[in-house]
Amino acid sequence: MSSTAAGDEVGPGPRTRVRRLPERARYDRATVEAVLDEGFVCHLGFCVDGEPVVIPTGYARVGDVIYVHGAPANYALRRAVEGDSVCLTVTLVDGLVLARSAFHHSINYRSVVVFGVAHEVEDWEEKRLALAAFVDHVVPGRNAGTRPPSEAELRATRVVKVEIMEASAKVRTGGPKDEPEDLGLGGIWAGELPFRVVAGSPIADGSAPVTAPVPPYVASYRRPGVEGEGRPPA
Numbered sequence: 001m002s003s004t005a006a007g008d009e010v011g012p013g014p015r016t017r018v019r020r021l022p023e024r025a026r027y028d029r030a031t032v033e034a035v036l037d038e039g040f041v042c043h044l045g046f047c048v049d050g051e052p053v054v055i056p057t058g059y060a061r062v063g064d065v066i067y068v069h070g071a072p073a074n075y076a077l078r079r080a081v082e083g084d085s086v087c088l089t090v091t092l093v094d095g096l097v098l099a100r101s102a103f104h105h106s107i108n109y110r111s112v113v114v115f116g117v118a119h120e121v122e123d124w125e126e127k128r129l130a131l132a133a134f135v136d137h138v139v140p141g142r143n144a145g146t147r148p149p150s151e152a153e154l155r156a157t158r159v160v161k162v163e164i165m166e167a168s169a170k171v172r173t174g175g176p177k178d179e180p181e182d183l184g185l186g187g188i189w190a191g192e193l194p195f196r197v198v199a200g201s202p203i204a205d206g207s208a209p210v211t212a213p214v215p216p217y218v219a220s221y222r223r224p225g226v227e228g229e230g231r232p233p234a
């Protein structure tokens with residue numbers, strides 16, 4: 001993801017210029033990285049024999065690289081690295097927007113679309129670092145508290161990195177954008193229903209004794225950028 005002369009702008013590139021509602025576009029590195037860091041599920045799209053394939057999968061961002069992983073036999077990852085480029089998207093849903101008209105109902109969101117090239121990670125040390133980053137991306141602080149992967153487990157894991165070539169973010173905020181003539185329809189509730197990712201109460205594994213207390217990063221789990229309590233009141 002190359003920055004422009006302006007410094008922190010990472011686009012737009014030829015594929016990432018937002019045409020529809022361009023006022024919602026963001027190309028600053030901070031916005032793009034914040035969305036990538038708050039999410040942990042992406043949709044990875046690529047072509048196989050001319051047919052589009054999109055798979056949902058976890059990921060971790062390290063600098064200008066996004067790591068995904070799977071089993072060595074993972075068909076999607078193998079074909080992704082064989083292709084010329086991939087498209088990876090991340091979506092954060094921030095709320096439902098209920099307008100007076102059915103037509104103007106909407107969703108508040110922050111999303112990122114990246115185009116890049118996928119490469120197999122062959123280097124053993126990079127593989128270790130990528131998998132550690134993966135664990136910490138999903139559960140910040142977790143990697144240090146786990147048994148590291150064995151050589152056999154590393155061999156049993158295919159790690160693919162997507163080098164980000166271009167990226168765009170798109171952000172919708174605010175309430176409904178009703179037609180002026182509908183604003184008098186006071187009998188129809190209109191407004192925004194905010195959403196945020198909230199963890200439930202931790203459940204210790206019952207298959208063997210767990211003597212360790214619930215770690216703080218589990219007890220107060222929240223995604224980066226998500227404010228407020230980590231879980232709803234009991």
Ligand SMILES: Cc1cc2nc3c(=O)[nH]c(=O)nc-3n(C[C@H](O)[C@H](O)[C@H](O)COP(=O)(O)OP(=O)(O)OC[C@H]3O[C@@H](n4cnc5c(N)ncnc54)[C@H](O)[C@@H]3O)c2cc1C
Pocket residue numbers: 015016017018019020021091092093107109110111112113167168169170
């Ligand atoms: C949760 C959610 C729900 C949505 N629901 C709808 C819906 O119901 N109907 C609808 O029409 N649109 C919806 N959108 C918006 C949708 O993602 C597209 O932006 C929109 O459909 C315009 O598509 P386009 O191909 O004309 O975009 P264009 O503006 O032509 O796309 C050009 C380039 O802009 C960038 N871009 C486009 N959209 C996004 C995006 N969302 N995030 C980051 N970069 C982007 C990409 O790099 C893309 O290659 C939704 C988005 C989200 C996140």
